[in-house]
Amino acid sequence: MSVHINTGTEAAQTVPTTVRASRWPDPRVLAGVGLPIVIALLWELAVRVGLSDGRLMPPPSKIYAAMAALAVSGELQVHIAATLARVGAGFAFGAIAGTLTGAIAGGSETIRRVIDPSLQALRAVPSIAWVPLFILWLGIFETSKIALIAIGVFFPVYLGVASAIIGIDRKLLEVGRIFRLSRFQTARRILLPAVLPVWLTALRAGLGLGFMFVVAAEIMGASEGLGYLLVDGQQMGRPDQIVGAIIAFALLGKLADTLLVLLTRPLLVWQDTARAQL
């Protein structure tokens, strides 16, 4: 059995769509942005005029007030920093391990045939299932949380890198042979740039999963972090805090993804130009 070229399931969802037709945004785009705002305003209005008491689903003003209070006391910053630090560390470990394993599995068919079936099986394990084991092994503090996040990041990156190396155009490798590139030169001048776009897409998919897994890790037991805010809000009966934390997750996730795209954009100029031409 070989590595499945099925990163598509994870990666295709995050394919960048950077086709901008004109300077004026499509009215449908405006409507898409406006929809949640309109719903929020309507809900605010409904609570204000007394159609609902807004106890289980607080109005935007209350959510904002709750988050503002947390921000003023400095708590919110602490929670965000804790979550980001975990995602950052888990992402770094997972991405490095996934890239190395993927490169080895993509480069050697023998190794791939030996390790890929096991990795595919492990990939099928739901993330939460690891938590009890990791807590036993690594304790209830940061290590187990970071390990869980790293696991989540590892698989999409591994699959992406391995399938990209397997799928590399052999005709381009022959160009390298003709010019007598060494193994190292071939890796640096042909393999690396050819694999780069897929790798970056895989990293984005991994980062998204990292944010999913950090919630799982923090819900299982933490004294700080946005996931802790969720649990705390549930125990204290504070839906405003829960919704606020959810919104913070959405913003952070989007921000991290955008940052990753911006940081790696210079590496893919040749692709962007091509897309703009087409």
Added chain:
Amino acid sequence: MSVLEIKHLDKTYSDGTRALSDVSLDVGAGEILGIVGGSGCGKTTLLRLVAGLDLPSEGFISVGGERISGPHPAVGIVFQEPRLLPWLTVADNVGFGLHHLPVAERINRIANALERVGLASYGKRWPRELSGGQQQRVAIARAFVARPKVLLLDEPFSALDAFTRASLHEHLLLLWEQDKPTIVMVTHDVEESVTLSDRVVVMKPHPGRVFETISVTLERPRDHLTAPFEKVKRRIHATLDRSMRPENTPQAPRKSDSGALWW
């Protein structure tokens, strides 16, 4: 004096296909050799062996007296497709094989080659922005700047339209005039082989063998509309027809007027 020597070359692939059988060729310095033949005559196999991308089962190839046992610095190749690296600019693609040279020399050679293929102002473009013919010109320039003694061309113009092909022939000869490398060009276009070659080798399929070699002694630049050009062309076509006929079958009696009898 022959620069490229091919002696009793045999190639049998691991699946048992015999692609080449006892092929021997001598190609002189600065000579342009055309190779034509039906499909399955091992033309591409022959080029891949000379390029050192595959190894022969029997026999040997030597370039300038050195045996070929892998890709050799004195041998360049242009493939059927441009095979440009999409992440490098046109200039960097042309200079891909020149990394061992000092920067100034590299820039010089790249500029010179781009000029000769008519793409002087395209150095900073990306390959995707170029047409198929322009990309193939870049690929030809990439092979030429390494200054090979032997340049192999594997049907490099087959995917292009007739006008583009004619202009590429000119660009190719322009580059060739600079260092006069030995060129071995596989093609399925007889007219192309007559336009460019000093000698045309007709190969016979299953397994691939040399069937006949025809000299083309026309002055360059060659005019396609002259009688001598037509004559060589017709001769090669006739040889090709014979090469593709199964062995031991006598030529079917020609009844030139048989068509008319149907009426």
